[in-house]
Amino acid sequence: MNMDSLSIFVGYNLKRAMAVVQADLVRVLARHNLKLGTFTVLAAIGDAPGIAAIRLAELLGIERSNLVAILDDLGRRGLITRSASLTDRRSHELHRTAEGAAVFQAALADVHDHEAKVFAGLTTEERAEMIRLCQKLWAT
Amino acid sequence: MNMDSLSIFVGYNLKRAMAVVQADLVRVLARHNLKLGTFTVLAAIGDAPGIAAIRLAELLGIERSNLVAILDDLGRRGLITRSASLTDRRSHELHRTAEGAAVFQAALADVHDHEAKVFAGLTTEERAEMIRLCQKLWAT
DNA sequence: TATTGTTATACTCTATAACTATA
DNA sequence: TATAGTTATAGAGTATAACAATA
Numbered sequence: 001m002n003m004d005s006l007s008i009f010v011g012y013n014l015k016r017a018m019a020v021v022q023a024d025l026v027r028v029l030a031r032h033n034l035k036l037g038t039f040t041v042l043a044a045i046g047d048a049p050g051i052a053a054i055r056l057a058e059l060l061g062i063e064r065s066n067l068v069a070i071l072d073d074l075g076r077r078g079l080i081t082r083s084a085s086l087t088d089r090r091s092h093e094l095h096r097t098a099e100g101a102a103v104f105q106a107a108l109a110d111v112h113d114h115e116a117k118v119f120a121g122l123t124t125e126e127r128a129e130m131i132r133l134c135q136k137l138w139a140t
Numbered sequence: 141m142n143m144d145s146l147s148i149f150v151g152y153n154l155k156r157a158m159a160v161v162q163a164d165l166v167r168v169l170a171r172h173n174l175k176l177g178t179f180t181v182l183a184a185i186g187d188a189p190g191i192a193a194i195r196l197a198e199l200l201g202i203e204r205s206n207l208v209a210i211l212d213d214l215g216r217r218g219l220i221t222r223s224a225s226l227t228d229r230r231s232h233e234l235h236r237t238a239e240g241a242a243v244f245q246a247a248l249a250d251v252h253d254h255e256a257k258v259f260a261g262l263t264t265e266e267r268a269e270m271i272r273l274c275q276k277l278w279a280t
Numbered sequence: 281t282a283t284t285g286t287t288a289t290a291c292t293c294t295a296t297a298a299c300t301a302t303a
Numbered sequence: 304t305a306t307a308g309t310t311a312t313a314g315a316g317t318a319t320a321a322c323a324a325t326a
Contacts, residue, residue, distance in 0.1 A: 005183040010259055011266050012162045012180070014192035019201060019317095020278045021151045026292095035292075040152070043145040061296065062167050063257060090302045090307040095305055107321055111149070118142065119150055121276050127150050133270050134153035136261050138160045159294095166315090175315070194284060206317065208286060222285095230284040230325045283326070292317080303306070 021118050025099055028114045032107040033077075037062075037070045039111070042104045045080055045094045052091040053082075061138070161258050168254045170248040173217075177202075177210045179251070182244045183221055185234045192231040193222075201278070208254055 006012045020056065022036070029039050044056055057064040071094070074080040079100030082092040096104065119127050146152045162176070169179050184196055193211065197204040211234070214220040219240030222232040234245065259267050 004187045005248070006180060006187075007275070007279075008270075009255055010262075010270050011255060011264070012276075013160075013271045013278070014154065014161060015176075016152075016201060016278040017274035018154050021154060021207050030239055036155075040146060041281080045146055047144045047146075052307075053309095061156060062293090063210055065296080065310080066294065073310095087308085088303070092308075108145070115151060115321070118277070121271060122150075126273055126276075129269065130150050130273050131147075131153045133262060133266055133273075134150075134157035135147070136266075137258070138156040139147075177316080192284075193286095202316090203318065204285070205287080205319080211285095228284085228326070232285075281325080281326100284324085286324105287320105287322075287324105289319085290317100295313085297311090299310075300308085301306100302308100303304095303321100 024118050025111065025114055028110050029107060031110065032103060034107055037066075038073055038103075039107055041067070041070050042074060042079060042096065042100060045110075046101060046104055048092040049095050053094065054091070056094060059128070074100065076100070087101050160192060163253070164258050165254055168250050169247060171250065174243070174245060174247055177206075178213055179244075179247055180213060181207070181210050182219060182236065182240060183248075186236050186241060186244060187234050192225070192233065192234040194231065214240065 016082070023128065026036065029035060034042070040060060044059055045051060048056075048059070050058070053067055054064050057067045060067075071082065075082055078097055081095045081097060085091045085093055101107065116126075124128065166176065167177060172179075174182070176280045180200060181196065184199055185191060188196075188199070188275065191199075193207055194204050200207075211220065211222065215222055218237055221235045221237060223235070224233045225233050
């Protein structure tokens with residue numbers, strides 16, 4: 001028995017693993033002038049064109065107030081559009097522009113490479129298992 | 141095939157899982173006036189009494205500059221001591237006080253409860269597997 | 281010259297409360 | 304009244320550069 005007090009906790013190991021993964025991902029996304037938040041939002045809007053900000057925030061598990069700066073950033077750069085809904089003028093429909101889709105696709109390719117590199121020590125089955133276990137924690 | 145662009149990535153699922161775990165842990169530690177950083181440092185000093193700050197930072201994977209405020213906090217509250225090393229007066233030996241050990245033990249019990257609750261949806265084997273997979277990513 | 285602890289700084293992420301315009 | 308988007312703000316974590324004391 002030579003265990004320390006921390007590494008017996010799942011949460012601590014999750015955090016240390018996350019730090020390794022994030023450090024590389026942040027570096028990769030920076031090449032596209034994207035941050036974790038902007039990349040994630042760009043992906044989600046592409047998956048659900050026309051989605052309202054409040055739904056997007058729910059989907060990504062972030063506060064809607066924190067989404068605003070991300071949308072401002074993407075909008076300012078012409079990567080997304082915000083158009084008032086015709087049926088409810090409180091909500092805005094979010095869409096990716098052609099340039100937004102192009103920037104996302106370029107970044108996506110690099111993110112795939114990043115995952116392949118960072119998780120090279122895990123087999124395909126282990127990666128799938130990790131996704132499955134993580135989703136048991138956060139997915140509905 | 142009804143997958144979205146993000147949930148196929150291990151990193152994204154790691155992050156979402158982490159968010160769930162951390163939210164609860166932060167709440168639990170707050171009951172002991174501890175933050176993630178102070179709890180972690182308190183644990184590590186207990187495991188390695190007399191450790192120097194620079195070694196502690198390496199051990200926990202944090203910047204030594206960011207450790208200072210944590211040690212200041214714990215020191216101010218009388219939970220740790222910093223004494224200059226006799227062999228190298230640049231470095232300080234870190235020790236937990238009796239009160240520091242008591243505060244840690246009380247928090248530790250709650251953290252165990254927290255883990256049991258948050259990972260209740262995972263079997264014992266799944267938790268062990270998650271630790272194993274995470275350690276493949278960050279441990280030497 | 282190199283290392284330890286420290287200070288200063290800045291940026292990201294996150295959480296909460298309150299405002300506005302609409303419903 | 305309740306909801307969508309927004310603003311403001313504060314806390315926590317993180318990364319970098321530079322300094323003083325010591326090796």
